[in-house]
Amino acid sequence: MTRGSATVFIVDDDAGVLKALTRLIGVHGYQTQSFISPREFLALHDGTLPGCAVFDVSMPDLDGLALQEALSTPGAQRPVIFITGQGDVPTSVRAMKAGAIDFLTKPISDEDLLSAIARAIDQDDADRRNRTELASIEARLATLTPREREVLGHVVAGRLNKQIAGDLGTVEKTIKVHRGRMMEKMGVRAVADLVRMAERAGIPLPQR
Amino acid sequence: MTRSNGGIRVVVLCARALLGAAVVLCSPFPAFTSSAHADERAQRVLILHAYNYTFPATSMAADGARERLLQRSPKKIELDAEYLDLVRFSEPGHEQLMANFLRERYAQRRPDVVLAVSGEALPFVIKHRDAFAPGVPVVFIGISREAYASSPPPPDVTGHLVDPESNFSETLALAEGLQPDARRLFVIAGAAPTDRRWQTTARTVIDSRARKFEMTYLFELPYDQLLAEVSRIPSDAIVIALTVLRDGAGKPFVAADVASKIANTSKAPVYYPYISAVGKGVVGGYSETFDSMGRAAADIMLEILGGKDPATIPPRTNPETGYRVDYRALQRWNLSESNLPPGTVILNKPPSIWEEHRNLVLAALAVFALQTAFVAALLMQRHRRRRAELLLKESEERMTVTAASANIGLWQFNPESQELWATEHCRTLFGLERNVPLTRDSFLKAIHPEDRELAISALRSAASGGRPSVQDVRVVQPEGSIRWVRVRAQAHPGGGADPGQLSGIFVDLTDQKTAESEAALQRQEVAHLMRVSVLGELSGAIAHEINQPLTAILSNAQTALYLLARDSPDLAEIREALIDIVHEDNRAGQVIQRLRGLLKKGEKSFEEIDVNELIKSTRSLLNSELIARGVSLETELENSLPATFGDPVQLQQILLNLLMNAMDAMSATPAAERLIMVSTRSAPGGGIEVLVRDRGPGLRPEEEARVFEPFYTTKERGLGLGLTICTTILQAHSGKLSLTNGDAAGAVAVLTLPAQEMLIAAQ
Numbered sequence: 001m002t003r004g005s006a007t008v009f010i011v012d013d014d015a016g017v018l019k020a021l022t023r024l025i026g027v028h029g030y031q032t033q034s035f036i037s038p039r040e041f042l043a044l045h046d047g048t049l050p051g052c053a054v055f056d057v058s059m060p061d062l063d064g065l066a067l068q069e070a071l072s073t074p075g076a077q078r079p080v081i082f083i084t085g086q087g088d089v090p091t092s093v094r095a096m097k098a099g100a101i102d103f104l105t106k107p108i109s110d111e112d113l114l115s116a117i118a119r120a121i122d123q124d125d126a127d128r129r130n131r132t133e134l135a136s137i138e139a140r141l142a143t144l145t146p147r148e149r150e151v152l153g154h155v156v157a158g159r160l161n162k163q164i165a166g167d168l169g170t171v172e173k174t175i176k177v178h179r180g181r182m183m184e185k186m187g188v189r190a191v192a193d194l195v196r197m198a199e200r201a202g203i204p205l206p207q208r
Numbered sequence: 209m210t211r212s213n214g215g216i217r218v219v220v221l222c223a224r225a226l227l228g229a230a231v232v233l234c235s236p237f238p239a240f241t242s243s244a245h246a247d248e249r250a251q252r253v254l255i256l257h258a259y260n261y262t263f264p265a266t267s268m269a270a271d272g273a274r275e276r277l278l279q280r281s282p283k284k285i286e287l288d289a290e291y292l293d294l295v296r297f298s299e300p301g302h303e304q305l306m307a308n309f310l311r312e313r314y315a316q317r318r319p320d321v322v323l324a325v326s327g328e329a330l331p332f333v334i335k336h337r338d339a340f341a342p343g344v345p346v347v348f349i350g351i352s353r354e355a356y357a358s359s360p361p362p363p364d365v366t367g368h369l370v371d372p373e374s375n376f377s378e379t380l381a382l383a384e385g386l387q388p389d390a391r392r393l394f395v396i397a398g399a400a401p402t403d404r405r406w407q408t409t410a411r412t413v414i415d416s417r418a419r420k421f422e423m424t425y426l427f428e429l430p431y432d433q434l435l436a437e438v439s440r441i442p443s444d445a446i447v448i449a450l451t452v453l454r455d456g457a458g459k460p461f462v463a464a465d466v467a468s469k470i471a472n473t474s475k476a477p478v479y480y481p482y483i484s485a486v487g488k489g490v491v492g493g494y495s496e497t498f499d500s501m502g503r504a505a506a507d508i509m510l511e512i513l514g515g516k517d518p519a520t521i522p523p524r525t526n527p528e529t530g531y532r533v534d535y536r537a538l539q540r541w542n543l544s545e546s547n548l549p550p551g552t553v554i555l556n557k558p559p560s561i562w563e564e565h566r567n568l569v570l571a572a573l574a575v576f577a578l579q580t581a582f583v584a585a586l587l588m589q590r591h592r593r594r595r596a597e598l599l600l601k602e603s604e605e606r607m608t609v610t611a612a613s614a615n616i617g618l619w620q621f622n623p624e625s626q627e628l629w630a631t632e633h634c635r636t637l638f639g640l641e642r643n644v645p646l647t648r649d650s651f652l653k654a655i656h657p658e659d660r661e662l663a664i665s666a667l668r669s670a671a672s673g674g675r676p677s678v679q680d681v682r683v684v685q686p687e688g689s690i691r692w693v694r695v696r697a698q699a700h701p702g703g704g705a706d707p708g709q710l711s712g713i714f715v716d717l718t719d720q721k722t723a724e725s726e727a728a729l730q731r732q733e734v735a736h737l738m739r740v741s742v743l744g745e746l747s748g749a750i751a752h753e754i755n756q757p758l759t760a761i762l763s764n765a766q767t768a769l770y771l772l773a774r775d776s777p778d779l780a781e782i783r784e785a786l787i788d789i790v791h792e793d794n795r796a797g798q799v800i801q802r803l804r805g806l807l808k809k810g811e812k813s814f815e816e817i818d819v820n821e822l823i824k825s826t827r828s829l830l831n832s833e834l835i836a837r838g839v840s841l842e843t844e845l846e847n848s849l850p851a852t853f854g855d856p857v858q859l860q861q862i863l864l865n866l867l868m869n870a871m872d873a874m875s876a877t878p879a880a881e882r883l884i885m886v887s888t889r890s891a892p893g894g895g896i897e898v899l900v901r902d903r904g905p906g907l908r909p910e911e912e913a914r915v916f917e918p919f920y921t922t923k924e925r926g927l928g929l930g931l932t933i934c935t936t937i938l939q940a941h942s943g944k945l946s947l948t949n950g951d952a953a954g955a956v957a958v959l960t961l962p963a964q965e966m967l968i969a970a971q
Contacts, residue, residue, distance in 0.1 A: 024766060
């Protein structure tokens with residue numbers, strides 16, 4: 001992912017700080033969107049754009065930690081970097097536990113900020129790929145008939161066609177047809193690929 | 209005091225003076241040389257006064273003439289004087305009676321020249337000259353140019369002319385100069401022929417002038433009605449009194465006395481174009497001194513006595529005419545000496561009183577000494593009286609000594625005579641040397657220049673109103689140190705219209721004032737410590753307020769450096785960043801300035817304050833603290849609020865205290881509801897109200913009664929001094945503070961400050 005296609009969302013209630021950070025981040029090649037109030041950000045935030053967020057911790061009405069929480073909902077996720085004028089330990093712990101990339105204290109060195117942004121964007125990139133892949137697996141799973149879905153479970157569990165036919169009370173030939181259709185719908189040739197997909201999609205392996 | 213040891217010498221001096229005066233009084237101007245030499249017959253001058261001997265103006269003129277004649281004449285001079293009394297006795301037969309009398313009296317004593325004093329005397333002399341002085345040249349004084357022109361006398365009659373038009377218009381010019389704001393003009397004159405001429409002159413001059421006044425002519429009124437009218441003249445008017453030799457009811461008067469009475473009845477300054485009432489209440493006018501008129505006439509007479517033909521001597525005007533004003537009257541009306549036309553002669557100015565009126569003072573002393581001698585004689589005869597006097601004196605001394613030991617000076621002042629009596633201790637209080645006379649002016653001079661006006665106005669208000677007045681003033685001691693003296697004055701009304709005596713005490717307040725200022729210093733110190741401790745609580749928040757601009761500065765600087773390191777730097781962007789750096793640096797500077805203001809120690813400085821601005825500035829200081837505590841602050845500031853007057857640091861301290869209290873009060877309030885509402889509004893009666901409402905638990909009844917007590921606190925770690933200091937500060941600002949429960953939940957603090965105009969008026 002290149003810098004130019006990533007957007008950094010900056011929220012700070014201090015106009016001077018907001019402008020300076022936006023300028024600094026902008027000249028380093030990122031797209032920027034800046035917001036003077038948390039409510040404005042929530043109203044205008046576009047979760048589909050790749051990139052990260054930089055939040056001031058102490059703001060009137062809604063603080064940075066509350067914004068972080070709002071970004072954990074599906075469709076809005078992106079990594080967060082916190083900046084604060086009065087960084088206290090309990091607040092930073094809470095932020096990091098909630099998955100913040102970094103917790104920087106004002107005044108902020110450009111190196112720290114830019115490296116945190118780079119990391120955040122890499123993570124966002126990975127997260128997005130991850131989410132895309134999962135979505136495609138789930139889309140494929142959705143095309144399976146209940147019988148094919150059942151067969152998939154047994155295949156992933158490493159059972160042979162004959163064993164599966166026995167378990168399901170049918171003949172091996174029928175299982176073979178289901179298995180072939182299922183492998184085709186899922187877009188895989190090898191059982192190993194199917195196992196990896198099932199794992200990504202969180203399909204529990206049957207107990208033996 | 210000094211009276212007793214100088215008494216004897218004065219008595220001797222006065223005895224002589226009185227002897228001289230007695231001779232003069234007994235026969236107006238007797239032959240000064242009873243042993244005239246046979247070969248050198250004395251030359252005779254007959255002075256004819258139009259009025260009687262109670263008329264001081266003509267007497268002074270005659271005196272001037274006499275002095276000049278005796279001084280300059282090469283030959284012996286004999287002077288005779290007669291009072292024609294033409295105004296009082298205006299019956300037709302009176303003139304003839306006087307003419308007959310003169311004929312009889314001067315048949316054997318022919319004058320060589322006749323001096324007619326004033327406008328009324330000249331027609332008489334011309335008409336009856338043949339009876340008592342046929343063919344004798346006549347010299348006149350006090351004839352107006354107009355009167356002379358309208359009926360020119362025979363050629364052997366000459367003299368000295370006056371120019372009433374110029375006297376009147378210059379007197380009016382003097383008044384306008386002294387009272388530039390006056391819009392109303394009152395002119396007063398009587399009903400005698402002279403008075404009527406003045407009426408005409410006044411109307412002519414006033415009609416011809418460019419500047420117009422709202423005019424009131426008080427002409428020819430009966431005396432009582434005139435005084436009643438005069439007493440109703442508003443204080444901002446100009447009053448010009450002209451002669452009232454006869455009132456509207458036909459009653460004769462001495463014009464100078466009428467002018468003086470008018471001056472003392474009127475609430476506005478009175479001007480008079482004759483010297484005779486200067487010193488008796490009128491401010492002054494454009495006039496000639498009567499003695500100079502006399503001298504001018506004497507010079508003409510000397511030419512005639514020296515053999516010159518009177519027909520060749522044209523009438524002249526007096527070169528000694530000019531502006532003459534009374535210093536005491538200027539003081540009384542608070543008229544500025546600097547508004548006087550150049551060349552004005554100021555009479556009765558204290559340093560020159562002795563020089564200008566040596567004779568008058570000597571005569572006054574003579575009268576005083578005579579009285580003393582008389583009293584002394586009586587005392588010798590009546591032992592009991594002396595005992596009474598002694599007892600009185602002892603009691604007075606006891607009182608004086610007691611007063612002195614209590615550091616109090618006693619004084620008494622007679623505004624009429626400007627005479628001041630004061631105990632010796634007053635000297636000590638005012639640091640006056642032994643040789644300085646104890647006068648009103650020497651006391652005023654010792655007072656610090658900035659306080660002098662206060663003292664004068666206090667004395668004036670005591671003299672005018674019935675209530676005693678009190679004023680604390682600083683007195684500069686000879687070595688330069690400052691002493692605080694409380695001046696207490698009270699008027700003791702005399703009988704009738706007499707302004708009466710003013711008396712009072714001087715109390716030394718220096719120790720008290722020193723203690724007060726020390727206490728004030730301590731209060732300042734405590735207030736300062738409170739501010740420092742509040743700022744201590746706020747230190748984190750304030751650090752954040754400075755940290756914000758620093759953050760912006762750092763980011764902008766790093767941006768600029770990054771851009772500069774590029775191959776083709778974007779100069780416009782660099783410029784923007786630098787501009788923001790400058791802006792943010794200013795912002796940091798302002799925070800520090802606000803802080804420095806609050807940390808400042810020392811004297812309070814009063815200046816004009818916009819309360820709304822003060823609230824905004826205090827809010828900026830507290831911004832981070834409000835966010836950190838999750839408290840919202842809303843303001844509802846009235847736009848057209850009057851300014852107040854005060855010390856911005858101290859008033860900000862009050863706001864800080866109230867806002868911190870409000871925040872503290874809401875520590876247990878759910879975060880979403882923590883709101884401070886600050887509103888300003890004009891208070892009924894012209895003041896300003898600042899309301900600080902919180903949403904805390906409010907005040908419990910027992911707290912409500914006690915919150916303003918020193919060291920009482922509802923906070924766990926409070927000192928209980930915040931509101932006490934607020935109250936003290938507000939007292940100095942003439943403001944007040946109340947703390948009650950609001951309509952909804954929470955407490956409301958109401959801060960009331962006076963509007964600026966009120967405070968200035970109070971000062």
